[in-house]
Amino acid sequence: MTAADVTWLDPDTVQLRQPKASHWEAPFLFLLFGRDRAILFDTGATSDERVFALRGAVDGAIETWLRKHPARFARPYELVVAHTHAHGDHIAGDALLAARPGTTVVGTTPAEVIAFFGFPSWPDAVVPFDLGGRVIDVIGAPGHEPSAVVYYDRATRILFTGDTVCPGNLYVRDRAQFVQTIDRLIRFRDATKPRIKTVLGAHVEMSTTPGVDYPPGTVDQPDEAPLALPPSILDEVRAALDVTGKHGAPKKRVVRDRFILVDDQR
Numbered sequence: 001m002t003a004a005d006v007t008w009l010d011p012d013t014v015q016l017r018q019p020k021a022s023h024w025e026a027p028f029l030f031l032l033f034g035r036d037r038a039i040l041f042d043t044g045a046t047s048d049e050r051v052f053a054l055r056g057a058v059d060g061a062i063e064t065w066l067r068k069h070p071a072r073f074a075r076p077y078e079l080v081v082a083h084t085h086a087h088g089d090h091i092a093g094d095a096l097l098a099a100r101p102g103t104t105v106v107g108t109t110p111a112e113v114i115a116f117f118g119f120p121s122w123p124d125a126v127v128p129f130d131l132g133g134r135v136i137d138v139i140g141a142p143g144h145e146p147s148a149v150v151y152y153d154r155a156t157r158i159l160f161t162g163d164t165v166c167p168g169n170l171y172v173r174d175r176a177q178f179v180q181t182i183d184r185l186i187r188f189r190d191a192t193k194p195r196i197k198t199v200l201g202a203h204v205e206m207s208t209t210p211g212v213d214y215p216p217g218t219v220d221q222p223d224e225a226p227l228a229l230p231p232s233i234l235d236e237v238r239a240a241l242d243v244t245g246k247h248g249a250p251k252k253r254v255v256r257d258r259f260i261l262v263d264d265q266r
């Protein structure tokens, strides 16, 4: 059994990483605490607690937070399990949390995501989701996957971008939607005050050597790049999209220092 790598980014924000030893995708998950509820972004690539102890990690982090803030939280304290998108390496652990008391697991189809967050229009609306004294902006982000969303946490000023923007391979499945999503994120970034501090995706596949990635299936990444990207990365992704092929063209890879854009339309 492997335990999650747990990092407290601040007293109310936890980064969890599924270890490479349990699955080569090694996705990052995030747990954010508010007064009324916590929200978990993604559940990892494994549905077996013995392989990756997700439930134990989430319960442990929530117990730690509740113990440290006894006067601050509502009772019962809820957990919302949401996703950056519906690919298997981000939702496989849902089953491990579905039976947890006080827990709501958001569905993974576009319709379920739209209904849960209450998008008045999709994907153009930005919807606030209140954890209790802590508001998350939920931004429609299809293009890598149809139900993808990006989350902005006003408290930490972190933009959580899943696989849409991360230091790795950015797989463009629907180019038109992907372009609109990056444009939407750039508009959101430029309108947000105070400024967005950092962008955290869900994988690290790049090495510390600019433009060089670890291939899929790699289980040991001794020289991996840091997860955090600057908000200006959105401009670089937008520019790279202009280089990719149109629908029907052969697959194209656009290699940049901190990501590789892969035209992967099907």
Ligand SMILES: [Zn+2]
Pocket: 025, 027, 087, 089, 090, 163, 202, 203
């Ligand atoms: Zn992924």
